[in-house]
Amino acid sequence: MKLKDQTQGPERLMTWDDTFCFKCHPGIDCFNSCCANVTIFLTPIDVMRMRKALGISSEDFLERHTHRLISHQTGLPALVLRMREDERKTCSFVTEKGCSIYENRPYSCRLYPLDTANGVEFKLIVDHETCHGLRESEEWTVERWRTEQGLLYYDDPDHNLKDVMAPDQVWEQKIADPRAQDMFLMALYDLDRFREFVFKSSFLQKFKIDDDILEKIREDDLALLYFGMQWLRFVFFGQKGFLKIDRDYLEKKKIEVLGGQRQKK
Ligand code: SF4
Ligand code: SF4
Structure with a gap:
């Protein structure tokens, strides 16, 4: 039987x-x-x-x-x-x-x-x-x-990943930009590079991240992976989650860019 x-x-x-x-x-x-x-x-x-x-x-x-x-x-x-x-x-x-x-x-x-x-x-x-x-x-x-x-x-990471991939949203706007494809690859699969990106680029100037989260993702790959999924949700779909954008930093950048453009004129 x-x-x-x-x-x-x-x-x-x-x-x-x-x-x-x-x-x-x-x-x-x-x-x-x-x-x-x-x-x-x-x-x-x-x-x-x-x-x-x-x-x-x-x-x-x-x-x-x-x-x-x-x-x-x-x-x-x-x-x-x-x-x-x-x-x-x-x-x-x-x-x-x-x-x-x-x-x-x-x-x-x-x-x-x-x-x-x-x-x-x-x-x-x-x-x-x-x-x-x-x-x-x-x-x-x-x-x-x-x-x-x-x-x-x-099960839990898979569930989170499905949210990141959110097929309907992705399929509506197929990702064709190689930089976006690389961001996706880095945040999900290349965690050493992603950690370096978070801690050694201007990332932490753009986003205000709570100290306890920073402490976790510095050492813990699984925590970094969850963090990467949140970040991709923000990059692709504008969902902020726990990512808080530093408005002062953005304002400062805007003034620098506008200043640079005026000088060129
Ligand atoms: S899982 Fe692979 S190795 Fe094991 S019994 Fe099946 S075919 Fe053979
Ligand atoms: S040997 Fe390779 S294919 Fe076989 S179980 Fe291990 S990882 Fe999978």
Whole structure:
């Protein structure tokens, strides 16, 4: 009965209480086969955790381990994990013993063999011919799978990110300016560069930020990521959130600019 349910494969939509059978382990004959020739989109949380686990800067991580894509619909950049240049296009992190960054593996590797179907429901993205783990008898509900794979950690940032992307608003005005695309990439994926931008440019002259927030984002990447999402909301949609613009600074800049223009005349 369980196997029959699973053979429905991609057609079968599942919610929290629905069950599937699965177990992946080093003894299985297809072990590691799914860690090759695959397109893995990275979330901002993935990048944040993976580069920390590897002990490299966010800039180095993006350079060494990702490819950048631009969405035709929104103009927004997205990152995919760069595979090795070998014949099978294996993932850089796969070893004979499995994933070398298992504790910090990306969202889609955690969710596999499931994927989201429509934001509410889930589906199997492979069948038991390809993934022999689906022939095993260990039974999971979707909810227990998500919990045990550490996916609940992503829910809050994901929710915030959806607000930032606000598809309807973005699609109305496709982002075509490379500087705006770079801001988006920096604030969500390149947190070292974003931190430098906040603390070492004129950013803190333009915005009044509470000291407790500044203290947090100086060290804490997750707090900086939330801050970056707020900032993008302001840049793209004019939603201020906790960002307070320093009116005195803007007035001063306006006077400088007008003064400069008068001198030119
Ligand atoms: S194909 Fe399935 S069982 Fe095989 S290694 Fe991948 S997840 Fe595990
Ligand atoms: S990150 Fe780990 S789990 Fe994901 S494809 Fe690479 S080796 Fe496999």
